[in-house]
Amino acid sequence: MTGLDRISYQSRWYHVSPVRKFWLWLAMMVLAFVLPPSGQACLLALVAALTCWLLRISLRRWCRWMALPFGFLLVGVVTILFSISHQPGALLWSVPVGSVWVGISHDGLLMANATFWRSLAALASTFWLVLNLPFPQLIVLLQRARVPRLMTEQILLTWRFIFILLEEALAIHRAQTLRFGYRRLPQGYRSFAMLVGLLLTRVMMRYQQMVTVLDIKLYQGDFHL
Helix, strand or coil, X not given: CCHHHHHHCCCCCCCCCHHHHHHHHHHHHHHHHHCCHHHHHHXXXXXXXXXXXXXXXXXXXXXXXXXXXHHHHHHHHHHHHEEEECCHHHCCEEEEECCEEEEECHHHHHHHHHHHHHHHHHHHHHHHHHHHCCHHHXXXXXXXXXXXXXXXXXXXHHHHHHHHHHHHHHHHHHXXXXXXXXXXXXXXXXXXXXXXXXXXXXXXHHHHHHHHHHHHCCCCCCCCC
């Protein structure tokens, strides 16, 4: 299992009904969108503390997990923050770029601040649900929501093949590393190209093995979810 999936099994709320977790997440999302920025900041701190306590992890580890989506969020906020105007007096701070002025306006500052805290609160709430909802409980939640059976089976198979893909990729990469396949940059490019080619072949072989196993078990087109 991946690190995040493994952590979800050690949650203090592992045995709590997935439906209750979903409704709590929905309440968090509503609060993240209706509260003012100060309330969203408080919600973010509350969700962070709850996540760390439930998963028995440190705040520093939680911040490292949030760092990747935070980078994408920061880029979006920066694009909202800066404005282009022909009148420098309409901007709180500006620099001339050709015939226009690029700077920060009062409305852009308010919008960027609101977007920043709203997105962080919503992201932390969604992250809380992902970290506290093991995959079997997700299947139960989809069944309770009357999601079509075919879609649920597709999600299940996709989840399974993610682990097969990671397992095969790590095995090939480990073998290449032991043979100094990534010692130099050009050699690393060749090794990576070989990894991609071998990965496709290995995954197809694993797929054929899975089909054979299903045929042996008299698979009739339906998984017992």
